[in-house]
Amino acid sequence: xxxxxxxxxxxxxxxxxxxxxxxxxxxxxxxxxxxxxxxxxxxxxxxxxxxxxxxxxxxxxxxxxxxxxxxxxxxxxxxxxxxxxxxxxxxxxxxxxxxxxxxxxxxxxxxxxxxxxxxxxxxxxxxxxxxxxxxxxxxxxxxxxxxxxxxxxxxxxxxxxxxxxxxxxxxxxxxxxxxxxxxxxxxxxxxxxxxxxxxxxxxxxxxxxxxxxxxxxxxxxxxxxxxxxxxxxxxxxxxxxxxxxxxxxxxxxx
Amino acid sequence: xxxxxxxxxxxxxxxxxxxxxxxxxxxxxxxxxxxxxxxxxxxxxxxxxxxxxxxxxxxxxxxxxxxxxxxxxxxxxxxxxxxxxxxxxxxxxxxxxxxxxxxxxxxxxxxxxxxxxxxxxxxxxxxxxxxxxxxxxxxxxxxxxxxxxxxxxxxxxxxxxxxxxxxxxxxxxxxxxxxxxxxxxxxxxxxxxxxxxxxxxxxxxxxxxxxxxxxxxxxxxxxxxxxxxxxxxxxxxxxxxxxxxxxxxxxxxxxxxxxxxxxxxxxxxxxxxxxxxxxxxxxxxxxxxxxxxxxxxxxxxxxxxxxxxxxxxxxxxxxxxxxxxxxxxxxxxxxxxxxxxxxxxxxxxxxxxxxxxxxxxxxxxxxxxxxxxxxxxxxxxxx
Numbered sequence: 001x002x003x004x005x006x007x008x009x010x011x012x013x014x015x016x017x018x019x020x021x022x023x024x025x026x027x028x029x030x031x032x033x034x035x036x037x038x039x040x041x042x043x044x045x046x047x048x049x050x051x052x053x054x055x056x057x058x059x060x061x062x063x064x065x066x067x068x069x070x071x072x073x074x075x076x077x078x079x080x081x082x083x084x085x086x087x088x089x090x091x092x093x094x095x096x097x098x099x100x101x102x103x104x105x106x107x108x109x110x111x112x113x114x115x116x117x118x119x120x121x122x123x124x125x126x127x128x129x130x131x132x133x134x135x136x137x138x139x140x141x142x143x144x145x146x147x148x149x150x151x152x153x154x155x156x157x158x159x160x161x162x163x164x165x166x167x168x169x170x171x172x173x174x175x176x177x178x179x180x181x182x183x184x185x186x187x188x189x190x191x192x193x194x195x196x197x198x199x200x201x202x203x204x205x206x207x208x209x210x211x212x213x214x215x216x217x218x219x220x221x222x223x224x225x226x227x228x229x230x231x232x233x234x235x236x237x238x239x240x241x242x243x244x245x246x247x248x249x250x251x252x253x254x
Numbered sequence: 255x256x257x258x259x260x261x262x263x264x265x266x267x268x269x270x271x272x273x274x275x276x277x278x279x280x281x282x283x284x285x286x287x288x289x290x291x292x293x294x295x296x297x298x299x300x301x302x303x304x305x306x307x308x309x310x311x312x313x314x315x316x317x318x319x320x321x322x323x324x325x326x327x328x329x330x331x332x333x334x335x336x337x338x339x340x341x342x343x344x345x346x347x348x349x350x351x352x353x354x355x356x357x358x359x360x361x362x363x364x365x366x367x368x369x370x371x372x373x374x375x376x377x378x379x380x381x382x383x384x385x386x387x388x389x390x391x392x393x394x395x396x397x398x399x400x401x402x403x404x405x406x407x408x409x410x411x412x413x414x415x416x417x418x419x420x421x422x423x424x425x426x427x428x429x430x431x432x433x434x435x436x437x438x439x440x441x442x443x444x445x446x447x448x449x450x451x452x453x454x455x456x457x458x459x460x461x462x463x464x465x466x467x468x469x470x471x472x473x474x475x476x477x478x479x480x481x482x483x484x485x486x487x488x489x490x491x492x493x494x495x496x497x498x499x500x501x502x503x504x505x506x507x508x509x510x511x512x513x514x515x516x517x518x519x520x521x522x523x524x525x526x527x528x529x530x531x532x533x534x535x536x537x538x539x540x541x542x543x544x545x546x547x548x549x550x551x552x553x554x555x556x557x558x559x560x561x562x563x564x565x566x567x568x569x570x571x572x573x574x575x576x577x578x579x580x581x582x583x584x585x586x587x588x589x590x591x592x593x594x595x596x597x598x599x600x601x602x603x604x605x606x607x608x609x610x611x612x613x614x615x616x617x618x619x620x621x622x623x624x625x626x627x628x629x630x631x632x633x634x635x636x637x
Contacts, residue, residue: 029357030357030358033259033356033357033358034264034358036259036260037259037260037263037264037267037356037358038264071353074352074353074354075258075353078258111260112258112260112261114260115258115259115260115356116258116259116260116261116356118259119258119259119260119353119356119357119358120258120259120353120356122357123349123350123353123356123357124353126350127350127351127352127353132351135350135351145278145279145282147282147285147293147294148278148282148339148342148343150294150298151293151294151297151298151301151339151340151343152298152301152343152346152347153298154294154295154297154298154299154301154302155298155299155301155302155305155340155343155344155347156302156347157298158298158299158302159302159305159306161302162299162302162303162305162306163302163305163306163309165306166306166307166309166310180311180312180313181313182313182314183313183314183446185313186312186446186447186450187450189310189312189447190447190450190451190453190454191450191451191454192310193307193310193322193447193451193454194450194451194452194453194454194455194457194458195454195458196303196306196307197300197303197307197331197451197455197462198455198458198459198462200299200300200302200303200306201296201299201300201303201332201462203299204292204295204296204298204299204300205292205295205296207295207299208291208292208295208296211295217291218291
């Protein structure tokens with residue numbers, strides 16, 4: 001997988017964060033998110049501390065703040081949902097700007113917003129500093145079943161191909177004057193989806209035959225073993241360990 | 255519909271994660287049964303298809319549009335186990351690459367969207383397919399109902415998780431009403447698209463639809479304007495022989511070789527090897543070194559110290575066959591034990607043979623269909 005397969009969220013760079021072995025990064029991000037989720041929501045300052053931690057990681061990874069913030073827009077749909085919570089939750093009410101809002105609902109909305117945003121931010125940083133292939137190697141290194149990793153790698157390798165095929169079908173439809181405007185046109189779109197399935201499945205069969213003819217016997221050869229030194233592990237785990245300290249402080253103070 | 259971080263509390267997330275891990279482990283085994291060693295590329299491509307088809311927008315009205323969730327569609331098209339795997343992989347990649355759905359909520363997402371959706375959809379689909387008359391329309395109808403129920407079922411499962419481990423105390427009734435209400439609407443769209451898509455695939459490649467196996471009608475020939483059943487196709491690749499037949503084959507082979515070696519060998523030519531004869535005639539075996547084993551008890555196909563040539567030759571043959579059989583069996587047994595020790599991986603040799611037989615079978619059918627293209631009609635599924 002060359003440069004053509006870099007995903008849209010990846011940002012090429014040579015920072016210390018880019019250079020870390022992928023499985024250490026995956027572990028760090030996962031532990032960090034677990035710590036964030038188990039922090040009490042009343043410890044507002046703790047979330048500020050987490051945000052600062054992530055910002056320092058982004059600085060170390062030389063990910064420009066604007067790039068990073070733009071990627072956070074993915075969580076907009078559930079922000080809208082969170083904003084709805086104060087209106088529907090029950091419990092004691094409070095007056096904010098002339099609206100009667102539930103106190104529980106406000107806390108709930110804050111909880112979802114803060115933890116969700118931090119989680120998305122951490123994932124975006126991971127995706128921005130880790131190449132696809134590295135990510136798969138890292139998952140394999142973390143003892144994910146090899147078959148699952150293979151499926152994921154095939155999905156990623158051929159995801160663009162299948163999506164392109166769909167785009168070509170759309171262009172073909174549009175060049176024949178078709179425009180889907182409502183429920184009446186679902187039949188045409190569904191036929192496209194069916195054709196897409198057949199093409200994907202047949203491509204899978206061809207890929208399998210090609211692999212068999214090159215000696216595939218159920219497992220992929222591991223060519224480059226990723227290994228992490230103790231220093232790299234320490235460097236990667238600084239983030240979740242600091243977060244854990246903040247979390248424990250939050251539990252004791254609140 | 256992806257659940258973000260912090261929506262479900264930590265203990266319930268961990269429990270859902272355990273459920274998800276169990277479900278994926280079961281599916282990994284099941285998918286091997288559905289797809290054998292083609293699992294990785296085929297499931298990968300199907301996952302890519304689901305990923306792509308989720309980007310296909312279906313306009314509803316007035317500028318709003320929805321998209322397919324794909325759980326029910328995958329279950330019907332490729333079978334429940336592969337479907338769980340594909341949707342799980344899609345969710346995993348969405349969580350890692352696109353930050354869509356929280357990492358700690360991955361267990362919740364997989365449990366709700368991969369497991370509940372596909373299992374409910376497939377159970378309903380199978381049940382309906384059993385009840386309804388066989389035919390294309392029944393499959394489409396079953397697909398519609400399966401997808402229709404699967405989406406609210408997933409919403410109900412989510413509500414259940416929320417009731418146990420929700421972080422906000424929104425009254426449960428409201429959550430349930432909102433979630434299930436909205437998802438009934440989504441389910442109708444999903445059902446329509448799923449049924450249409452399944453129908454489109456069945457129309458072209460019914461053999462690819464896992465849920466429609468056994469639907470293909472037997473091949474008919476038109477002979478003199480009349481439809482008659484095509485003669486039975488040459489038996490497809492023979493089923494792997496059972497252990498019992500192996501033993502039978504082994505015993506028969508052993509007896510035959512013993513007979514041949516012990517009794518028939520006597521009648522064999524005294525110049526059995528053409529090269530030996532030619533060499534002797536031309537005299538170029540003068541420089542030939544005597545074999546190292548020349549003074550072994552069985553040298554030159556006779557047993558030492560037995561003067562009767564008939565008896566000697568026959569006995570040597572029997573002993574030779576015995577030793578060969580024992581050695582061969584030992585090698586075979588060792589190889590098989592090693593291969594079994596490798597676990598589920600099938601050896602390259604067996605794969606290759608399978609493919610060759612499959613290829614021959616395909617080419618055979620294609621030739622028959624080509625030669626009799628004018629006279630063979632494949633009646634449409636009894637709709």
